[in-house]
Amino acid sequence: MINMIQNAKDQAAQLAMSAYHAAVADGSLPEAEVKTAPVEIPKDTANGDFTTTFALAASKALHQNPRVIAQTLLDHMDLEGTYFASAEIAGPGFLNFRLNDSWYQGVVSAVETEGAEYGTNDALKGKKYMVEFVSANPTGPMHMGNARGGVLGDTLAAVLAHSGAEVTREFYVNDAGHQIDKFAHSIEARYLQIIHGEDAIPFPEDGYQGGDIRELAQAYYDENGDKLVNVSAEERQETLAQFGLSVNLPKMKTDLQRYKINYDLWFYESDLHNSGYVAETVDQLTANGWTYEKDGALWLKTAEIMRENMLKAGKKEKDIEKLELKDDVLRRANGFYTYFAADIAYHRNKFAVRGYDKVINIWGADHHGHVARLKGALDALGLNGTEKLDIVLMQLVKLLRDGELVRMSKRTGKAISLSDLLDEIPVDAARWYFNAKPDTQMEFDLGLAVREDSENPIYYVEYAHARICSLIARLTAEGVALPASADASLLTAEAERALIKQIAQFCEEVKLAARDYDPSHINRCLQELAACFHRFYNACRIGGEEPALAAARLKLADNARTVLKNGLKLIGVDAPEKM
Numbered sequence: 382m383i384n385m386i387q388n389a390k391d392q393a394a395q396l397a398m399s400a401y402h403a404a405v406a407d408g409s410l411p412e413a414e415v416k417t418a419p420v421e422i423p424k425d426t427a428n429g430d431f432t433t434t435f436a437l438a439a440s441k442a443l444h445q446n447p448r449v450i451a452q453t454l455l456d457h458m459d460l461e462g463t464y465f466a467s468a469e470i471a472g473p474g475f476l477n478f479r480l481n482d483s484w485y486q487g488v489v490s491a492v493e494t495e496g497a498e499y500g501t502n503d504a505l506k507g508k509k510y511m512v513e514f515v516s517a518n519p520t521g522p523m524h525m526g527n528a529r530g531g532v533l534g535d536t537l538a539a540v541l542a543h544s545g546a547e548v549t550r551e552f553y554v555n556d557a558g559h560q561i562d563k564f565a566h567s568i569e570a571r572y573l574q575i576i577h578g579e580d581a582i583p584f585p586e587d588g589y590q591g592g593d594i595r596e597l598a599q600a601y602y603d604e605n606g607d608k609l610v611n612v613s614a615e616e617r618q619e620t621l622a623q624f625g626l627s628v629n630l631p632k633m634k635t636d637l638q639r640y641k642i643n644y645d646l647w648f649y650e651s652d653l654h655n656s657g658y659v660a661e662t663v664d665q666l667t668a669n670g671w672t673y674e675k676d677g678a679l680w681l682k683t684a685e686i687m688r689e690n691m692l693k694a695g696k697k698e699k700d701i702e703k704l705e706l707k708d709d710v711l712r713r714a715n716g717f718y719t720y721f722a723a724d725i726a727y728h729r730n731k732f733a734v735r736g737y738d739k740v741i742n743i744w745g746a747d748h749h750g751h752v753a754r755l756k757g758a759l760d761a762l763g764l765n766g767t768e769k770l771d772i773v774l775m776q777l778v779k780l781l782r783d784g785e786l787v788r789m790s791k792r793t794g795k796a797i798s799l800s801d802l803l804d805e806i807p808v809d810a811a812r813w814y815f816n817a818k819p820d821t822q823m824e825f826d827l828g829l830a831v832r833e834d835s836e837n838p839i840y841y842v843e844y845a846h847a848r849i850c851s852l853i854a855r856l857t858a859e860g861v862a863l864p865a866s867a868d869a870s871l872l873t874a875e876a877e878r879a880l881i882k883q884i885a886q887f888c889e890e891v892k893l894a895a896r897d898y899d900p901s902h903i904n905r906c907l908q909e910l911a912a913c914f915h916r917f918y919n920a921c922r923i924g925g926e927e928p929a930l931a932a933a934r935l936k937l938a939d940n941a942r943t944v945l946k947n948g949l950k951l952i953g954v955d956a957p958e959k960m
Contacts, residue, residue, distance in 0.1 A: 382502050384587045386886040388421040389431055389464050393478050394654050396458055396465075397435040400532050403457040410453055413442040429477030430882075436474040445470045446794050447474025471510040473767050485878065486869035492940040493866050498600040501948050506545035511731060514536040515637070516553040519629045520564040521593050521634060521700030522798035525778040526745050529823070531799075532953070533775060535642045536900035539951045549737075552637075553727060556626055557651040563587060564621035568613070571598035575768040576607050592795060597625045598878060623749040631749045636800050639951045640808060653726050659718050662726035662762070663711050671761045681721075684708050686757035690767060695850045695893040709754060713893035725758045740770055741898060743819075746774045777936070778815075783828040798912060806830045813839035815944040816952050832958075841943065843957055845911035846919070849942040850958040856924060856935060867936035870930060876913075880941060883913040889909070900952070907948045914935035914941045919927045 395419045404410040418435040423773045436451035443450060458468060466481035492499050514534020517527045535550065542548045555561070567588035574582045575598060588594075601609075601624050609617040637644075653659050664680065666672050671682050684706035691701050731740050744751075752772045759766025780787040780797060788796065795801075802811060810830040817823045835841045853863055864947040872881065887906055894902035923934045946956040 382498075383487070383495065384502060384892070385464075385488045385491060385885045386422070386889050387892075388487070389478075389480065389484060390466055393420045393431050393433055393476075394418070394435075396460070396463065396468075396478075397454060397476060400454040401435075401439070401928055402451075404453050407457075409449065409457065411443055412443070413439075414905050415439040415442050418516060423477070428471055430480045431478045433476050433478075434473070434474075435476060442475070450474065451476050451839070482791075482870045485872065485881050489867045489869050489872075489879050489937065489940055491841040492884060492943055493936075497800050498941060499945060500887050500951075501543050501545070502888065503545040504890055504892060505541060507545045508738045509549075509736060510541050510546040511549045511551055511735075511740045512743070513551045513553055513738045513740065514557070515642075517633065518555050518560050519591060519633060521591055521628055521629070523633060524796065525780065525802070525825075526799060528799045528802060528811065529775055529778050529815045529817075530743045530745070531637065531640055531642050532812045532901065533773070533819055536812075536816050536903070536952050537741065537743070539896075539953070540891055540903065542952065543891050546895075549645070552644045552647045554630065554647055554649045554651075556649050556656050558723065561622055561626075562618075564589060565618035565624060567594045568598050568601070568621040569618050569627050571595050572602060572609065572617075572835060573601050576610060577598060577949070579868060597621075597628060600628065603949040606804070612735065627745075636803070638801065639803055648774070650723055650727070652729070653723055654718070658730065659723050659726040661772070662729050663685060663718065665724055665729075666711070666725075666758070666761055669761055669763070672711065678710050679712040681709045681711050681758060681761075683754050684756060685755055686761050690753070690757055690760060721754070721758075724755060725762075728755060728759055728766070729762055729768065732759070732766075732769060733762075737769075739771065742770045743773050743775060745931065746776050748772075749774055756934075771898065773819050775819040778820070779824045781824055781826040781828075784826070787827065801922060806894060809843070810837075810839050812953050813842075813904065816900055816904055820901055821940065838904070839954065840960075842907045842911045842949065842960055843955070845914050846942055846945045846949070846956045847958055847960040849914065849945075852918075852923070852938060853935065853942075859924065861931060861935065862926065863939055864932040864936050867930065867933045867940065869933070871933045872937060874921055876917040877934070877937060878911075880913045880917045880937060881912045884940055884944050886910075887948060903948050904953050906918055910941065910948070912944075914938070918940075 398417055401410060401415060405412045416438065418433050418438040420431050421431045422431045423429060436447040439450055440447045448470060451474045454476065455468055460466070460468065463486070464480055464484035465478045467479045469477050469479075471477050495501075512534050514537075515523070515527050515531050517523050527689070538548045538550050558766065563585070566585045569589060570582055570584045571594055574584075584590075598621075601621060608621060609855045610618075630775060634647075663672070666681060669677075671686065673680055673682065687706050688701055698853065710719050711725075712718050728740065729844050731737050752774075755768055756766040759770060806827055807830075814823075814825050814830055829837055830839070831837075833840050869881070874880065883906075887910065890902040890906040918938070921940070923931050923933055926930075926934070949956045
């Protein structure tokens with residue numbers, strides 16, 4: 382769990398603060414309340430490897446020019462035994478630090494010591510997290526939004542676990558409520574049409590029109606004939622709905638496993654209803670004073686809850702009024718609970734029964750209006766939904782083929798499903814491309830995803846790993862053995878140092894991916910790491926070099942291979958040894 386970038390930042394900050402205290406002690410600077418300023422990596426590393434704005438931040442409190450403060454700090458700074466070879470002033474008062482050999486040695490040593498664990502950290506140690514993702518209605522095939530949400534959720538769970546959290550991956554099965562009722566009526570109509578003819582049986586106006594519904598009806602008829610013709614409509618619909626679910630749910634699980642996604646738990650909405658937990662949750666909201674009856678239905682005071690939350694967050698009353706907040710029905714006049722009531726109960730279960738510290742849901746951007754309402758309902762139950770429930774909203778996906786918009790599958794002639802997609806491109810390519818920044822609309826070019834050149838980022842990264850494996854195998858055959866460790870003091874070329882820095886950056890990107898709920902940090906890091914390796918490979922000869930330098934370079938290449946493999950594993954992508 383060694384993060385050499387964080388270690389260097391911490392040390393630079395401590396050096397600046399220690400120099401300040403030393404300057405105060407001998408009267409060079411006045412004593413005042415100054416805070417440790419952040420240390421960053423400058424955009425142009427020609428100015429140094431790390432920089433701090435300590436002198437600029439302290440100038441107001443000390444009533445001195447930042448450059449004067451910076452010079453005084455340098456006069457009182459001792460770099461002996463640190464990661465830094467030098468420090469200097471730049472611009473209006475930046476303090477820039479340049480790394481020495483010990484830092485580079487620390488990076489390569491960390492990779493060699495930690496191996497497959499390199500990149501892990503304990504930032505979330507002791508925390509219990511749940512990531513709920515995909516949770517597609519089991520009434521039809523999974524679509525592109527599910528494909529994107531699947532890899533985002535799975536990779537986010539992986540980086541959270543890499544950051545020390547105990548993580549559960551969960552799929553919420555909507556096997557109750559209105560959509561299942563519509564599902565049942567749709568299959569029923571198609572089933573009866575098989576028996577009596579299409580003209581004899583009207584299809585529900587709001588029914589599911591997909592060919593998959595016809596296939597389910599035909600499959601039931603092929604197995605059971607007309608046995609449901611003379612039973613009650615209620616029994617027929619229940620039987621057909623359960624049959625449809627018995628076909629669709631295993632298919633969903635199979636498709637997701639093919640996509641390399643395995644859940645810890647499939648949680649069924651029907652269990653919430655059958656156990657009485659939805660009714661109990663609504664009763665609790667009533668007991669807390671947050672419901673009222675109107676027109677025979679039971680309503681949640683959503684508008685009042687959200688208004689209170691917004692006022693606490695500092696939003697102005699006049700701005701809240703413009704939102705025209707509305708209340709929500711929890712129980713309809715017919716006695717049936719709404720989907721919103723079940724969703725509140727489900728999330729109450731996550732916190733009150735299963736005790737998660739943080740719950741993260743991956744939702745499509747069209748669910749934006751539901752976020753504050755659900756958090757508010759949890760607040761009304763005393764579960765602090767505002768802080769403990771986080772929603773990652775992902776934007777739409779546009780599928781392209783060689784620049785042209787694609788809507789239909791070439792194989793089926795229907796809207797492209799996850800299964801269709803995985804028939805057309807490799808699973809690894811799908812996982813790589815869908816692991817894009819969640820809040821940006823993405824364009825996924827199917828043609829690019831199967832190209833075998835540097836324009837295709839997944840190919841470029843996997844090729845870097847395979848190239849290193851081939852290099853090690855070839856040199857081993859030539860008698861150049863892979864050493865146990867690298868002597869980083871020999872690795873002084875620009876390409877060598879750049880590669881070591883990017884290897885160190887991997888630890889930071891894992892931490893940032895978990896912090897930002899944005900696992901695409903890993904993709905960007907791996908692309909840059911592959912680029913750094915290719916530049917190193919072209920600039921720094923290994924075979925034929927003096928043995929000690931050749932060994933150090935070969936081990937550095939192996940370190941890069943380790944980090945590429947670790948990163949690809951986080952995304953759920955293979956690290957091939959040959960291509």
